[in-house]
Amino acid sequence: MMQSLTLRMRRTSDLWNRFSRRNSSVIGLLGAVFFLAVALFANWLAPYGRLEMGLSFQPPSPDNWLGTDSLGSDVLSSIIYGAQTSLLVGFCAVATSSVIGVVVGALSGYYGGMVDNVFMRITELFQMVPQFFLAIIIIALFGASIWNVIFVIGILTWPSTARLLRGEFLALKQREFIEAGRSLGMSDFDLIMREILPNALPPVIVNASLQISGAILLETSLSFLGLGDPNVMSWGMMLNSAQEYFNRAWWMAAFPGLAIFLTTLGLNLVGDGLNDALNPRLRT
Amino acid sequence: MLLTKHGSLRRLLGAGILVSSLTLGVVVQAQEASEIEEGGVLVVVLPGDPQGLNSALSTDTASSNIVGQIYGTLVRLDANGAVLPYMAESWDISADGLTYTFKLYEGIKWHDGEAFTADDVAWGLWNVNKEFNGASAGLLAAVESIEAVDDLTVVFNLSYPYPPLLAGLAYPNSATILPRHIYDNGGDPRQNPANQAPIGTGPFKFSENRAGSYIELVRNEDYHIEGRPYLDRLIFQVIPNEAARGLALERGDADFIPYYSMSLSEYERLSGIEGIDATIHKRTIAGEYMAFFNTRNEILAIKEVRQALYHAVNREELLEKAAFGLGKVSTGPISSAQDQFYTDAGTFYDFNPELAEQLLDEAGFPRDSEGKRFSIRISYDQKEGPMNNTAQLIRAQWARIGVELQVTPMESGAWREAVYRRWDFDIQMGTWATGPDPAIGVQGIYTCETIDPDGGRNASGYCNEALDKVFFAAAQEVDHEARVGLYAEAVDILTADAPHMWLWDRFYPVAYNEGLVGLPGDPSAYGPFDNVGWKR
Numbered sequence: 068m069m070q071s072l073t074l075r076m077r078r079t080s081d082l083w084n085r086f087s088r089r090n091s092s093v094i095g096l097l098g099a100v101f102f103l104a105v106a107l108f109a110n111w112l113a114p115y116g117r118l119e120m121g122l123s124f125q126p127p128s129p130d131n132w133l134g135t136d137s138l139g140s141d142v143l144s145s146i147i148y149g150a151q152t153s154l155l156v157g158f159c160a161v162a163t164s165s166v167i168g169v170v171v172g173a174l175s176g177y178y179g180g181m182v183d184n185v186f187m188r189i190t191e192l193f194q195m196v197p198q199f200f201l202a203i204i205i206i207a208l209f210g211a212s213i214w215n216v217i218f219v220i221g222i223l224t225w226p227s228t229a230r231l232l233r234g235e236f237l238a239l240k241q242r243e244f245i246e247a248g249r250s251l252g253m254s255d256f257d258l259i260m261r262e263i264l265p266n267a268l269p270p271v272i273v274n275a276s277l278q279i280s281g282a283i284l285l286e287t288s289l290s291f292l293g294l295g296d297p298n299v300m301s302w303g304m305m306l307n308s309a310q311e312y313f314n315r316a317w318w319m320a321a322f323p324g325l326a327i328f329l330t331t332l333g334l335n336l337v338g339d340g341l342n343d344a345l346n347p348r349l350r351t
Numbered sequence: 352m353l354l355t356k357h358g359s360l361r362r363l364l365g366a367g368i369l370v371s372s373l374t375l376g377v378v379v380q381a382q383e384a385s386e387i388e389e390g391g392v393l394v395v396v397l398p399g400d401p402q403g404l405n406s407a408l409s410t411d412t413a414s415s416n417i418v419g420q421i422y423g424t425l426v427r428l429d430a431n432g433a434v435l436p437y438m439a440e441s442w443d444i445s446a447d448g449l450t451y452t453f454k455l456y457e458g459i460k461w462h463d464g465e466a467f468t469a470d471d472v473a474w475g476l477w478n479v480n481k482e483f484n485g486a487s488a489g490l491l492a493a494v495e496s497i498e499a500v501d502d503l504t505v506v507f508n509l510s511y512p513y514p515p516l517l518a519g520l521a522y523p524n525s526a527t528i529l530p531r532h533i534y535d536n537g538g539d540p541r542q543n544p545a546n547q548a549p550i551g552t553g554p555f556k557f558s559e560n561r562a563g564s565y566i567e568l569v570r571n572e573d574y575h576i577e578g579r580p581y582l583d584r585l586i587f588q589v590i591p592n593e594a595a596r597g598l599a600l601e602r603g604d605a606d607f608i609p610y611y612s613m614s615l616s617e618y619e620r621l622s623g624i625e626g627i628d629a630t631i632h633k634r635t636i637a638g639e640y641m642a643f644f645n646t647r648n649e650i651l652a653i654k655e656v657r658q659a660l661y662h663a664v665n666r667e668e669l670l671e672k673a674a675f676g677l678g679k680v681s682t683g684p685i686s687s688a689q690d691q692f693y694t695d696a697g698t699f700y701d702f703n704p705e706l707a708e709q710l711l712d713e714a715g716f717p718r719d720s721e722g723k724r725f726s727i728r729i730s731y732d733q734k735e736g737p738m739n740n741t742a743q744l745i746r747a748q749w750a751r752i753g754v755e756l757q758v759t760p761m762e763s764g765a766w767r768e769a770v771y772r773r774w775d776f777d778i779q780m781g782t783w784a785t786g787p788d789p790a791i792g793v794q795g796i797y798t799c800e801t802i803d804p805d806g807g808r809n810a811s812g813y814c815n816e817a818l819d820k821v822f823f824a825a826a827q828e829v830d831h832e833a834r835v836g837l838y839a840e841a842v843d844i845l846t847a848d849a850p851h852m853w854l855w856d857r858f859y860p861v862a863y864n865e866g867l868v869g870l871p872g873d874p875s876a877y878g879p880f881d882n883v884g885w886k887r
Binding site: 118119120123137138139207210211293297298308310311312313314315 | 614620672742744759
């Protein structure tokens, strides 16, 4: 008991050592944690309420640190509430895509043959369609609620997860410990869930962490085109309304743009760090 | 010596009139002709490809503007909405208001050289405009028959008096006169090849249409008004990006941004630039931004709830932040731009959140434990400029009285379908014409008979027989003073019941190169640009 705990602790510290080998990963992690904290405590952090509006087009000042937009909303507050939306979209969309991707990839890789064939053709179908345009069409048809946006992003990004996991499964299912488990009479379900999946997960986790920033960017792009949910604040929507006033109120575009840049950069650096930590091929 | 002095004095005087007429937006009259250069090119900005080049069939404003140059109408309007001769030299209205006799100008020719006759007027209006154009069908509803008595005389016989008819005949989007020899071929006029390459009687001839790029018109040498048009060529240039339109005008690549291409947020910037005149055009169609309550909704069916919601909208804020001040807070269903019929009578809904809360409490919608009363949706066409910001502002304003507003912008087609056919909305908003005459612009939105999923305009489902009586009486009344009184009565009833929230009376900003002279001050019709030219 004691032994396994120290073992686990050693593994964790191992992971941290490999993750922190690059300074950039640590900086990225700090950024991501900051973003997470802002999103989680948005209601306490934001200086103004969601629907509070004052004078429009106020430049940055002590009252409004980042200025106000065309409707008189405080830009800083909007960015903080927007972080919440981005976080929600990022995590929910990636959760959706991971669930679909893991199920399809696991079944496909484990059973092979007909099952594999059918699943992989469907996967290719999704990969073939230009993602962004499909997203635009689906949103235009079903309306721009935040849950539709999450659903669309989830539906569009699962193929990479599925293909990755399928590859891992194909390699792992040939290994001796699986043969052993099978000869002991373990069921397919047990083999997949308890033996192969835990070993196949690391690349999927790395992929998911990179997908989060992708999902945030996709949501931002959709809102930028005016296809976001108008009932929740989002960074893309802020940019969308800012584009009309570029030569009048630069702060409307600059600060949300900066927020998007820093958040996606942070999340990507974390993804790279996780890749260092979890990828067995990089272990030395 | 005396002569030259006199001449220069006249020119000076002419220039004075010219400047004042420009600022007032009055059509430049013949006496300033010497100030205008013969020839030149005018580039007009279009927001996108027009819907087709036949206004007898479509009512789209941009295409009406183009078609108004190629085709003609019987009469035209000046800046104040007064009716002037155009293809008809004179007209006579019988004392009972039932017979309209128009005398046409002699010698008008179609662009292909055929002679224009009264027969073209009678055949086209009856068989094409009335059949295929909704606005036209409304305009001609009172007309029993149109007869060509001889080549130059056409008579309209009405079944009941309908005073708005005369001014209505000035609108290219409903009263364009088509050539019978081209359209009367037994085929469907909507499929006629002339819709792509129109042949008209107007000051400019169709030359070329490059989809997504530009439409070119050239001077009609045989135009029936002596010495017009001034311009050699007219280019309608498509510029989809709003900011790029202003830049094009600044650089001199474009000369005129009509109101339908004008971005409200650009107006202020453009008006400060040297060499550009930015002004507000008055339009006799007098558009008004309004929000329809769906009175079929069980909450919104209650009059006090509608009044409360109306009181909770800060319209000054909407006007300032969403429309950049380009408008005037509405007092009722008739826009203040309609001088002849506007009245500030009726109930005015000032911004009064306390009263709104009190009304909602009394109507049985108290705040719940979270401070919320109820939740409703607002739908609008997402292409309708200021509506996005308007919806966001109303959402914030109503949140303060405990009403949650869900904002649902829609694609144009989907919006029209949901609002007019399925009546699937709580509140919907946009801009509607209230002119040129209340019988045309106002009546059709409120009467019971227009609650009809097949083309009816009364989307709110509000039906009040007392109001209907007033409207029908007003439409048939010949005496102007009596009509004004009847419409004031209608305004009284409507503002008391508040089936709509009348938000603000719309202004129509335009911007153009200050060297231009004679742009039609009333672009309601955006009639012919035959008086437009460049200053010498």
